[in-house]
Each structure stands twice: as structure tokens, then as C-alpha cells.
Amino acid sequence: DAGITQSPRHKVTETGTPVTLRCHQTENHRYMYWYRQDPGHGLRLIHYSYGVKDTDKGEVSDGYSVSRSKTEDFLLTLESATSSQTSVYFCAISADTSYNEQFFGPGTRLTVL
């Protein structure tokens, strides 16, 4: 399996608090992605990165920010968590975007009360 870890794996927080999720890879892949998965919606792309300090928005980026200061780490921040952000968050990596082969992390289950 590709070397991708996510931390924390589970988190419960309260509305209005900031939350940061971390994705760490050991594959030296250029591209990294954050998705959220909710019942009835499948996986939706939040943000992605195509290199250190190079990021762009996905289809559901409102309320989220990301940073990538090192190749191996991609951080997802919820500046002020809301209950609508309760979800399972997956990080993914890929060496090349042309072939759509992404490797996914184990996921983080976030609950916002």
C-alpha cells in the first residue's frame, strides 16, 4: 500500500472551533488531494495541490483552507467548524494527474457538534 497516513483518525469538536487535519505521505508524489465523503454524495474534492505551496480549489472548497509547505505534508484547515462539515475526510496522492490513479489514505472521521 502507498505510504499515506492521516491524523487524527477520529475527532469530535464543537461548532466554531478551528480544526486541522494532516495528511502525510512517504511516496514523494507531487499531487495531493483532500476529499470529503457524505452519504448520498460520494466523494467530493475540496482542495488539491500540485506542488509545494501550489494549491487550488475543488468543487466544495468553501469553509476550508489548505497548506503545503513540504512535499510530504498537506494540511486541511476548517477555520470555524460547522455541523455541515461533519464528514469523513480522505486524503489522496498521485504521481501524475494524467492517468487518474490516486492512492487514498485511511480517512478521518470528523464530527462537529
Next chain:
Amino acid sequence: LAKTTQPISMDSYEGQEVNITCSHNNIATNDYITWYQQFPSQGPRFIIQGYKTKVTNEVASLFIPADRKSSTLSLPRVSLSDTAVYYCLVGDEDSGGYQKVTFGTGTKLQVIP
């Protein structure tokens, strides 16, 4: 945006061959067709990818007709462990040339003993 349509769910008995068809009428010339598998509480896993005609690996076969407006994932002799959600994706190149995949809701395959 490139979009895919696939059945929401399918049931199959153990030992049968399962074919899941995906339509992608707006597929672009450069797009590959990719299928992922997702088990509960895990991230999606790449299964197979193709551009045209037929591709086969140790897990599945992918059939793509000449017009490429659809594709069929074929799983030979399914077992209970093949119960999962299967996603069909095509590339979605943005203005910067980066391929952002769109997962959709997938097909939930239930294998019955």
C-alpha cells in the same frame, strides 16, 4: 465538466460474473476511464484503467466501445469480498491542464451467498 452515470446499486450471487456499465457521453479525446473500488470505512482503491477497446488485469476487465461514450467493468466470478462501491471516473482537465477527478456516487454492489 465530464460526468459519468452509473447504476446506484446491483445485486449478484456468488460465482457469477458482474458487469457494471458507466456512461460518459461528454468524454474528451484525452480522457482515460478509471474504476475504483471502495469498501466500508476505507478509502477508494484503484482497480483498472483504459482508453479504448479492452483492458484486463488480475482483478477485472474493462470494455470500452469505439465511441468511448460508455464503459463496462467486468468482475469475473464474484465472491462476498467483492461487496463494495464501484466508481467510474473520467478525467476533468481544468484550465491549468490539471486532471481533477469527479467520483460521483458510484454503484453499490451486493454479493449474495
